Amino acid sequence: MLAYFGPQGTFTEQAARGFASPQQELVPFDTVPAALAATRRGETQAACVPVENSVEGAVPATMDALTEGEPLVAVAEAVLPVRFSVLVRPGGAPVRTVASHPHALAQVRHWLAEHLPAADVVATTSTAAAARAVLNGEFDAAVSAPVAVRHYPLEVLATDVADVRDAKTRFLLVRPPGELPEPTGHDRTSVVCTAADRIGALSELLTELALRGINLTRIESRPTKGRLGEYRFYIDFDGHVTEPRVGDALAALHRHCPQTRFLGSYPKAEPGGAVAGNEQFVAAAEWVETVRRGHGA
Numbered sequence: 023m024l025a026y027f028g029p030q031g032t033f034t035e036q037a038a039r040g041f042a043s044p045q046q047e048l049v050p051f052d053t054v055p056a057a058l059a060a061t062r063r064g065e066t067q068a069a070c071v072p073v074e075n076s077v078e079g080a081v082p083a084t085m086d087a088l089t090e091g092e093p094l095v096a097v098a099e100a101v102l103p104v105r106f107s108v109l110v111r112p113g114g115a116p117v118r119t120v121a122s123h124p125h126a127l128a129q130v131r132h133w134l135a136e137h138l139p140a141a142d143v144v145a146t147t148s149t150a151a152a153a154r155a156v157l158n159g160e161f162d163a164a165v166s167a168p169v170a171v172r173h174y175p176l177e178v179l180a181t182d183v184a185d186v187r188d189a190k191t192r193f194l195l196v197r198p199p200g201e202l203p204e205p206t207g208h209d210r211t212s213v214v215c216t217a218a219d220r221i222g223a224l225s226e227l228l229t230e231l232a233l234r235g236i237n238l239t240r241i242e243s244r245p246t247k248g249r250l251g252e253y254r255f256y257i258d259f260d261g262h263v264t265e266p267r268v269g270d271a272l273a274a275l276h277r278h279c280p281q282t283r284f285l286g287s288y289p290k291a292e293p294g295g296a297v298a299g300n301e302q303f304v305a306a307a308e309w310v311e312t313v314r315r316g317h318g319a
């Protein structure tokens with residue numbers, strides 16, 4: 023069974039369908055923490071959750087839920103284009119309230135200001151929860167994934183709604199630690215570190231990556247929720263933990279910050295990024311070995 027951030031008809035469900043094997047049952051949960059908790063309890067083998075959007079940035083609920091509680095590691099990612107449909111109850115009543123997930127609302131702000139300027143905007147737990155609430159009569163319109171209309175008998179007021187063309191959301195498939203995915207040569211590694219509160223602490227972490235020619239793809243901070251000013255850093259970079267320099271960098275991050283949590287090494291959904299040559303690192307390590315054995319200089 024595969025848990026996903028639901029209910030039925032979310033973008034996350036589409037991403038989960040891409041990950042699931044044909045016989046695997048998909049189970050919706052109304053929140054990201056609930057989907058991850060089911061996987062931690064062993065009720066589902068894995069969970070699919072959104073992690074970042076190209077317009078609105080990180081999904082804080084996912085970041086927090088990945089660091090609080092038993093470790094989970096990402097084994098795959100997917101990137102989906104994000105375009106919305108605006109759904110209403112059949113009958114053409116005036117739209118006084120429009121609901122959606124905060125990330126979705128942030129991506130259609132200009133469209134709403136132009137087309138539904140008088141409507142009150144309300145946040146719901148997900149885009150599909152908004153469609154469900156419209157069906158129940160709680161709100162007049164939902165900003166939803168186009169597939170939502172297959173699950174909720176609503177009318178489509180507008181399609182292809184997006185302030186920014188080509189917006190995308192990245193999703194992760196996570197499961198309890200186990201066998202790692204094989205390296206493919208186009209992988210991403212994710213970790214979270216709590217940097218010490220002292221001069222240069224963050225720059226030391228990043229320098230460990232830069233010195234080894236590792237390309238940083240994302241860095242986000244979230245408060246630890248303990249002391250004011252204490253932050254966790256979510257760091258994504260190119261490469262797989264089985265590569266010598268990536269393993270080396272991870273060990274260095276752990277030395278600086280013993281509570282470093284490994285969040286996975288998994289194939290990148292979209293090729294690209296700076297591909298630094300791992301070969302030099304392997305060749306250099308081999309050279310050191312020959313020196314150690316007294317066969318090189």
Ligand SMILES: O=C(O)C(=O)C[C@]1(C(=O)O)C=C[C@@H](O)C=C1
Pocket residue numbers: 027031032033034035072074075081104123125126147148149150167191
């Ligand atoms: O509510 C959904 O449909 C989701 O899958 C969540 C989510 C998100 O968290 O970013 C996914 C894609 C869109 O950017 C809007 C909402």
